[in-house]
Amino acid sequence: DHLDSSAIFIPYIEKLNLENLTFAAPDVGSANRIREIASYFNAEMVICDKHRKRANEISSMVVIGDVTNRNVVLIDDICDTGGTLAKAAGLLIEKGATSIRALCTHPVLSGNAYRNIENSVLEELVVCDTLPLREHPEKIKVLSVAGLFAKAIRNAYENKSITSLFIHSQLRNK
Template identity: 80%
Template sequence: MHKAQSIPHAAKIFSGTASEALAVEIAKHFGCDPGKLSIQRFADGEISPNYLESVRGDYIFLVQSTYSPGDNLMELLLMIDAAKRASAYKVIAVLPYYGYARQDRKDRPRVAIGSKLVANMLTAAGADRIVTMDLHAPQIQGYFDIPVDHLDSHAVFIPYIEQLQLKNLTFAAPDVGATNRIREIASYFNADMVICDKHRKRANEIASMRLIGDVEGRDVVIIDDICDTGGTLAKCAALIKEKGARSVRGNDYAPSVEW
């Protein structure tokens, strides 16, 4: 008897409406075009994705950030379900931005753990693997029972900061939660670090902030993982300038801005 030959699985890249430009760039890097996908929206807001080409037996990469999380997350879940029902071999959800990541624990009574719920929904929809980056807390990976590739944007920003050639470099954590992230980068540059310790009355509203460490005459780079209103970065930058820093830059996993 002849041994059956395995058929190689093709890889196809599709995009939701939240990450079309990124999906085009990713596909271009691999010398192809994004797959053809139609996403219909009914008058009541209902979303209906439809693959316009066969995905049977293929690796399907679905590129979709979940901000603002509601519609884009639902769109991704339906894209996953449609791909599984169309007999895709593997469905890999690529979330450059993972919505609800800030809700990663019960930090006060009677609240949801939103990032765990999102993990459950992605798994239940049929995702075989998750690719995401710069999670608010790395332990969110443990909410999944499927493989997670957690990418780190340090590979992009460290060379950028190096080419700035700042002589008195200091890194600033905009809150205590960012300390570990900043310590790793600061140790790479053999640079000092400071911490902006903030206290909130409620979400998106900072009641007070104080600086732990010395920034006198220093070139400071603030690094955070999420920028919502920008209030934390602005207040942190103002405080650092007030304490005598020579320059302040912000890298919120977005292009560098100098204040």
């Protein structure tokens, strides 16, 4: 089983205590992941549909859904150059969002990623410590995966299921 960062991100989002919460998928491929998290919070979701002409270059992007006066949380699995998150955040603000933050499991952060994030309208980019950061700018917050890994290892060692660490289990127990 692949471990899922929702076990780390959900408690973080809960502590933010955001009103008018909406979750955003930065691309169509992330829609199912965002739908599960939005369902957990009983929140709305939107999708940023992007079109690329070349790798790492977005030619156009549209928002499917309404973000007017909403606090939006973008969630993605990998942040490479930060271009998609920065562009999506800017578009969501243009469409009326109150605030935008992004949560991303793996911070590859290549090329101009640090500059793209710092120059974006994102309030913060929250990442897991699955990859070391080259820089530690103010906008980037790192959450540890150690506790999640420890629980998974303990459960595997004790011949217990690790399913309880996944969001679909948390939805059943909520």
